[in-house]
Amino acid sequence: xVENKKNKDxxxxxxxxxxxxxxxxxxxxVSDLIAHRLRKYYDAVAAQPVPDRFLDLLNQLDAASSSxxxx
Amino acid sequence: MTISAEFRAQIIxxxxxxxxxxxxxxxxxxxxDDLVQETLMKxxxxxxxxxxxxxxxxxxxxxxxxxxxxQIRKRKREVEDADGIYSSKVAVHAEQDGHLDMAxxxxxxxxxxxxxxxxxxxxxxxxxSYEEAAEICAVAVxxxxxxxxxxxxxxxxxxxxxxxxxxxxDAQSGVNLIGVQRN
Numbered sequence: 001x002v003e004n005k006k007n008k009d010x011x012x013x014x015x016x017x018x019x020x021x022x023x024x025x026x027x028x029x030v031s032d033l034i035a036h037r038l039r040k041y042y043d044a045v046a047a048q049p050v051p052d053r054f055l056d057l058l059n060q061l062d063a064a065s066s067s068x069x070x071x
Numbered sequence: 072m073t074i075s076a077e078f079r080a081q082i083i084x085x086x087x088x089x090x091x092x093x094x095x096x097x098x099x100x101x102x103x104d105d106l107v108q109e110t111l112m113k114x115x116x117x118x119x120x121x122x123x124x125x126x127x128x129x130x131x132x133x134x135x136x137x138x139x140x141x142q143i144r145k146r147k148r149e150v151e152d153a154d155g156i157y158s159s160k161v162a163v164h165a166e167q168d169g170h171l172d173m174a175x176x177x178x179x180x181x182x183x184x185x186x187x188x189x190x191x192x193x194x195x196x197x198x199x200s201y202e203e204a205a206e207i208c209a210v211a212v213x214x215x216x217x218x219x220x221x222x223x224x225x226x227x228x229x230x231x232x233x234x235x236x237x238x239x240x241d242a243q244s245g246v247n248l249i250g251v252q253r254n
Contacts, residue, residue, distance in 0.1 A: 065115075
């Protein structure tokens with residue numbers, strides 16, 4: 001893992017390799033790993049509590065629309 | 072017509088996913104949250120155009136995505152120059168995350184073309200079907216499938232998953248690969 005990291009900057013491979021990689025990527029152990037890492041990355045962000053700024057914003061929008069309605 | 076409590080609750084429920092999607096588009100959490108804010112304001116303003124019974128989550132993601140691309144169009148020149156900057160920013164922010172394999176993934180995602188990145192995020196992480204992702208991106212289902220396949224292939228290279236060792240040694244990610252292979 002650590003050794004792989006050293007090669008990382010050379011990772012932007014030419015498009016030719018992409019085609020070969022399609023079949024590698026389709027292997028269940030590879031596609032499952034990609035799926036798992038994507039979800040882990042996504043869930044780490046999505047698991048954060050909703051910041052107050054958004055709840056405040058919704059409250060403001062709510063207040064603005066109900067005061068308009070009552071006029 | 073007042074905004075129903077249900078509409079509001081659905082919006083709130085979608086915020087965490089919208090932030091994650093925004094972050095994957097912009098690579099910056101401050102920009103992502105600005106996008107989410109715009110999305111909430113637009114959703115609120117146009118709530119009447121949302122058809123009850125249809126997919127609220129997909130509707131919100133579509134708004135966020137449209138907002139992202141309309142901002143890009145507004146400062147097109149800046150963005151065209153910024154291709155390399157995007158990647159380097161991601162690298163900086165990703166390293167602050169601390170999680171090494173998460174940082175690797177963010178950097179790899181940043182190297183994907185935008186259309187592939189959003190396709191794989193929508194399908195591979197946000198939990199949308201190919202059909203829903205196609206609707207969100209306003210393209211054909213086949214286009215989404217091909218973008219997802221290309222994105223997977225590229226990630227395989229960028230994450231060194233084409234090296235057998237790397238796959239089997241990547242136990243830290245928590246995937247039980249032996250279990251996967253066992254069928």
